[in-house]
Amino acid sequence: MSHMKQSECLDNKTKVVKPEVNFRFFLQLFWATFTLSIFTFGGGFVIISLMRKKMVATLHWIDDEQMMDFVTIAQSSPGPIAVNGSLMVGYHLAKLPGALVAALGTILPPMIILSLVSLGYEAVKDNLWIDAAFHGMRPVVAAIVLQVTWVLFKPLLAKKKIIPLLMFALSFVALYLFKVNIMLVMVICIIVAVIVSLVGMKKAGLR
Amino acid sequence: MTVLFQLFFSFFQIGLFSIGGGYAAMPLIQAQTVDIHHWLTLTEFANLVTIAEMTPGPIAINSATFVGMKVAGLSGVLVATLGNVLPSCIIIIILARLYEKYSKQTLLKNVLENVRPVVVAAIFTAGLALLQLAVGSISLENLQLDIFALIVFILAFFILNGKRLHIGPLVLLVLGALVGIGYELVQQYLFV
Numbered sequence: 202m203s204h205m206k207q208s209e210c211l212d213n214k215t216k217v218v219k220p221e222v223n224f225r226f227f228l229q230l231f232w233a234t235f236t237l238s239i240f241t242f243g244g245g246f247v248i249i250s251l252m253r254k255k256m257v258a259t260l261h262w263i264d265d266e267q268m269m270d271f272v273t274i275a276q277s278s279p280g281p282i283a284v285n286g287s288l289m290v291g292y293h294l295a296k297l298p299g300a301l302v303a304a305l306g307t308i309l310p311p312m313i314i315l316s317l318v319s320l321g322y323e324a325v326k327d328n329l330w331i332d333a334a335f336h337g338m339r340p341v342v343a344a345i346v347l348q349v350t351w352v353l354f355k356p357l358l359a360k361k362k363i364i365p366l367l368m369f370a371l372s373f374v375a376l377y378l379f380k381v382n383i384m385l386v387m388v389i390c391i392i393v394a395v396i397v398s399l400v401g402m403k404k405a406g407l408r
Numbered sequence: 409m410t411v412l413f414q415l416f417f418s419f420f421q422i423g424l425f426s427i428g429g430g431y432a433a434m435p436l437i438q439a440q441t442v443d444i445h446h447w448l449t450l451t452e453f454a455n456l457v458t459i460a461e462m463t464p465g466p467i468a469i470n471s472a473t474f475v476g477m478k479v480a481g482l483s484g485v486l487v488a489t490l491g492n493v494l495p496s497c498i499i500i501i502i503l504a505r506l507y508e509k510y511s512k513q514t515l516l517k518n519v520l521e522n523v524r525p526v527v528v529a530a531i532f533t534a535g536l537a538l539l540q541l542a543v544g545s546i547s548l549e550n551l552q553l554d555i556f557a558l559i560v561f562i563l564a565f566f567i568l569n570g571k572r573l574h575i576g577p578l579v580l581l582v583l584g585a586l587v588g589i590g591y592e593l594v595q596q597y598l599f600v
Binding site for chain 1: 423433457461463467469470474482485501508515519521524525526528535539541542557565568569580585586588590
């Protein structure tokens with residue numbers, strides 16, 4: 202079984218069939234991203250792995266290598282990873298209309314669900330028992346977020362490089378103690394990151 | 409009209425600056441909706457994050473829809489969501505075109521690696537704000553510590569961080585809700 206997958210991967214240049222762009226295809230693309238979005242709890246990386254399953258293994262629209270590149274670009278660009286991934290796949294298959302259809306399929310389910318939740322929330326927000334439930338859930342959410350922080354922080358520590366740790370410390374002090382606007386901190390850091398990257402790449406190139 | 413424009417522009421900024429997925433968007437959403445525009449209180453924001461964790465879809469889209477509906481109804485939902493995904497659409501389509509031409513871009517990868525520490529710091533700050541809200545203020549002159557919430561937090565953190573118990577965030581949230589209701593029941597009926 203795994204051998205078959207391997208060979209499929211190897212000659213995927215011939216196996217992958219870029220679908221014909223017609224109304225049926227757009228319907229199929231919309232339905233694929235819509236169902237992916239509905240059944241994905243728990244963040245962008247989950248949807249990306251499900252998307253790979255659908256687009257590569259089931260529909261054979263793209264190959265594994267392309268999917269990996271799409272994931273890299275999706276997770277390193279601004280915006281929700283799931284939306285970015287859909288846009289990449291959609292654009293690859295059918296240019297701008299494909300990208301827009303795929304993105305629409307991805308954002309419609311959360312829009313519909315949260316609209317309903319929002320209307321319901323206004324009705325029940327002063328309910329004692331709903332309040333009690335949130336009383337129990339709020340510390341759990343804090344734990345989820347801080348545990349994610351810890352998971353992301355560990356690789357920074359492991360690299361033992363000064364600049365990343367310094368950037369972490371400085372931006373934390375700016376954000377937490379001095380309440381500097383986060384957009385401002387991000388812009389400054391992106392500028393610093395571009396300079397650091399360019400200098401680093403130049404050094405690597407000179408060697 | 410101005411509210412719709414503010415919604416659009418706020419969520420446009422959130423979309424533009426949230427690099428690295430849902431948790432990176434969270435501090436930005438807090439800044440825009442709580443600190444700058446006062447569309448939500450900090451408690452409402454914490455509840456929104458809880459709801460977003462429990463429902464499918466990206467947290468930024470969930471927030472845009474929730475806040476849009478609260479501030480300006482259905483048109484608010486559309487404007488906020490559109491604002492949120494527009495930066496993605498523009499940037500990804502440019503990158504997709506470049507990808508079809510060049511396939512790899514090392515500078516982007518390098519830059520994003522260097523931006524990462526800031527994103528972690530921002531998530532950490534937002535996490536601390538959520539923790540403070542959940543367990544109460546920890547200052548010397550005004551010590552109002554919610555012991556119940558603190559215990560729930562510590563348990564949840566170690567369950568998530570541990571490798572033995574495979575309890576996902578969603579299940580943990582449901583457990584948290586049940587514990588919260590149970591605690592309220594005990595307070596209502598045992599300590600009257």
